[in-house]
């Protein structure tokens with residue numbers, strides 16, 4: 001073991017890995033197989049004391065720090081070259097208070113952990129679409145899932161956090177205590193410290209929910225999508241939905257004649273009574289002849305794992321980018337249909353997401369996330385295999401994204417789908433809004449003046 005590893009190891013309870021340690025390569029591997037970063041040390045923290053000890057050590061030896069939750073960040077922010085990676089993946093406990101309808105969730109938990117623990121009491125909080133995405137990264141930049149229509153973004157359900165700031169202090173942040181920090185972490189990402197515990201509000205849901213998923217051939221064209229757009233607009237307080245474009249794989253779930261063909265799924269979840277949801281969403285299943293239909297009533301926990309197989313960890317190289325859209329005009333739909341026909345990889349997905357409902361009710365200055373008036377988002381999730389295909393896939397994504405820019409909602413982008421964040425400060429200013437961005441930089445200067453947490457959508461401290 002190296003000397004720094006020995007020193008850190010003597011200060012914390014969790015395991016410390018250096019480049020020559022057994023298990024180092026497994027510990028630095030994350031969801032996107034393209035990312036190959038080599039931290040000087042990986043601290044596998046077991047509790048907030050370990051996190052505080054690691055941060056004190058980092059400050060003393062001037063190491064930058066990256067934070068690993070579920071490891072799903074596509075830009076690879078969980079790991080850093082030559083710094084210390086604080087690995088929270090061993091901190092996954094969830095404690096539910098069914099009477100108060102709240103859950104305390106450790107900083108390295110995944111949505112699978114939260115859903116299972118809260119559904120045991122017939123409760124849920126909005127999470128992501130894939131069960132092994134980390135609660136930490138997904139929540140801190142907003143958090144967009146099926147329940148956004150009725151219960152808002154993930155951050156809208158955070159009641160408070162335990163956070164270890166760059167100075168090694170363990171603090172509580174909520175509406176009463178360290179309210180500036182509480183405001184900043186709801187949208188500002190991992191810039192302000194390591195969240196060792198989230199407290200979430202829970203809502204009664206399920207156990208059964210209605211999932212709608214008719215699959216139409218791409219050649220069915222714009223009509224079904226236009227119908228979906230008009231149908232959903234006054235139901236955005238109950239239905240979280242997306243139209244997902246994909247290519248059918250050689251799977252026995254699909255008729256063989258559809259293998260290799262491009263399709264789109266009109267996927268939707270009714271956040272309420274399953275039987276009512278089935279009736280309300282029936283028209284979405286009658287728009288054209290279907291390739292197949294995966295619709296049905298199912299347990300909420302099962303719904304939350306449905307897409308996991310499409311997105312296995314560590315097998316694909318990825319580059320994701322998005323636009324919030326001001327409108328979904330007929331022309332925008334035509335441009336999407338045209339753009340996806342040239343997709344270079346059959347594993348790539350892209351999706352039109354609806355907003356409105358509870359998400360739109362929160363004022364722009366209430367959380368760092370910013371303005372909620374975007375009615376739609378278009379995300380391009382480019383996914384492929386082989387380093388030799390990197391350039392073709394990244395170029396295609398950037399080119400298509402560039403062509404969709406004319407529909408952009410004030411240049412704003414979802415900061416969990418930001419490419420490699422190559423737009424820098426401009427992206428952050430546009431996305432947070434001028435006032436929120438200024439306030440975030442001031443709060444960053446107060447809690448992390450040395451920018452110890454810089455492997456993220458980095459908010460530089462105000463001068």
Ligand SMILES: Cc1cc2nc3c(=O)[nH]c(=O)nc-3n(C[C@H](O)[C@H](O)[C@H](O)COP(=O)(O)OP(=O)(O)OC[C@H]3O[C@@H](n4cnc5c(N)ncnc54)[C@H](O)[C@@H]3O)c2cc1C
Pocket residue numbers: 030031066067068069070071072073074076077078079088107108127128129130132133134135136137138139140142143144145189190191193194195196311416417455456
């Ligand atoms: C397969 C897949 C599906 C996805 N689906 C959705 C979806 O449905 N909805 C959605 O909104 N997004 C989705 N995303 C995007 C996802 O929200 C981001 O990739 C997010 O960064 C993942 O969080 P993580 O904890 O797994 O990531 P990590 O890579 O572990 O962390 C990313 C960054 O988040 C910060 N962070 C993480 N945990 C903490 C913590 N406890 N304290 C402080 N900072 C922390 C750090 O800055 C860290 O570098 C998906 C991504 C993938 C790969």
